[in-house]
Amino acid sequence: MAFLISQSTNYQVYLKAFHQFGRLTSAVDTVIDSPEISRIHGIIEWIDAGWYIRDISKNGIWLNNQPITANSLQPLSLHDTISFANRRDITFVVENLDKPCDALVPMSSSEPDDSKTYKPILLQQYHFLPSETSPELIIYYDVSEKQWYCENLSESSVHKIEDGEMLEFSHSMWQLMKGVDQTVNETVAINENVDADLCYVFNISQDEELTELTLKNRNGDIDCDTRTHHYLTALLARYKGQDRLNSLPADLQGWRSIEQLTKDIGLSESHVNIQIHRARKQISDKLLSAGICEPLLIERKRGRVRLAATNFKVFKGQALELDSTSI
Template sequence: MAQLIHSTQHQILYLHNNHTLGRDTCTNITALNAPAASRNHAIIAWDGAHWKIKDISKNGTFVNRLPIKTGCFHTLHLQDHIQFGDLSADTWEVADLAPPITCLAPLVNGLPVIELFDIEIINTGNTELMIYLDERGQWQCDDGQSPMPLADGDRVGANGQFWAFLDTRAATATQTFEAARSADDVIFHFSASSNEEHVSLKIDMNNTTVDLGERNHHYLLLLLAKQRLEDTRKGLPDHDQGWVNKDVLCHMMGMIEQHINIQIHRFRKQVAAVMPQSPLQQIIERRPGELRIAHRQLTIKGGFQQLQGAQTSVNA
């Protein structure tokens, strides 16, 4: 994600997709201490392809010691130096121009940036926080007592470990959707015992087979894969395939919704460990009250509703 670094204090500024800067702490994401800075001084925004800065101040914004035109967006480049108000003001260097991501940006030095896809569990000492996207598309933070909805810029954490929630879905929604839909070269191969108490999974991707072995959380994916295969056989259109009611899924697995979220989290972590650059982070798609497996090429060997270990597969 895009970053500015303070030239002397080495403070890292993680950019929101529409990042405001100025002296007024109530109306800006980043407060400027420069005496010549205006109450609302500048905006740095992602336009879908580039990061750009716009001056809205009285005293000007300088990039590489040259003033930019007030009221107009100016494209930023790596290692650009930015000053707000005058040339004696603190300098910020453009250190990263990656597209915005929905994430937890650290507010404490030494903590990592945590990208958010579907579910993330954070351990902060004796407090465990679950950050997850509910079926309405709302990010929630659950501390084990009650979930709280998250808004862009909210502070998340405990015990001296704190992050800012950055919700950049408006800037990346199309990109994320296309990434999930373009992974048609990914094939899931499930192998289940006759009672489905043991489920193994292999994934073919980029001409490579990755054996993820047997894990408890593979059973959740198996149930969702079976529903998608069944709906494909019925000839349902893609957008209607594979959806399973959340309450039905909880009953089938004998789990509450929070534990199902933990299963999804464990699978995502497992994939990230062995295939960090894979498109499988968003393995689960959601709509109100329902879940489904995001991928369409699936094979199942063994398990219930299979005859003598026969294999079922669909390449939709």
């Protein structure tokens, strides 16, 4: 992730794809509070796989001790120095020129003796924070809505999170920075035709103790191994298949309450909730590693869930139990 470092304070400035500097707090991404600085003084932006700086101020920007031409794009290189209004105390060094991305940027720790240095968390599609084994928050990106969501596991609450919003986990504060220019490129690109080609194949053991999942498409198989959460997903596939057989409208097929899931699986609501997230995360990670991006595997709406996939098969003890293409 691209960032600058202040020569005077060592403060790191992480760059958005279109990043504005200036005095006008309500309009800029990095505030520089000094009378020589214009309301919007300069812009650093990502164009055609490179970073550029542009001066739109009255008092100028100096790049490597040389004033740059106003309103013209100047390419940036590693270790360049950028001085606003030719002030030595408002000088930054270019430390990283990676492409922009959405990230959680560390702000502070609530632990008084915490001297650890935190790095930004570069966001993919799904994150258990601070760790997958002991999650406090779950952050995920819904490619259908083009929106980040956060679920607080202790409060069982889900809400949209926006650029600049603060989140707390593991006694530390983090800020969501939507570094990607949403008008040009989404955080995660979606292939609208993937679902028609991708088939979810569940293989449940005869005693229903073990469930394997394989994803099949024209390019081959993606092995998702044997996981506890695959049984929950297979159960959602069964629900959807039953509703198709009963000729329910497509928008009603497969929806079941969390309460019913807890009864059918024999797990607590909190455990079912974690399994839903583990299933979503594993599949999104597997697909992204194969260059495929789909909407979330399991849909949720007001205490109900359903399988989002439309193409699936369920085997039990190697015998075909359900094939969505033949219903």
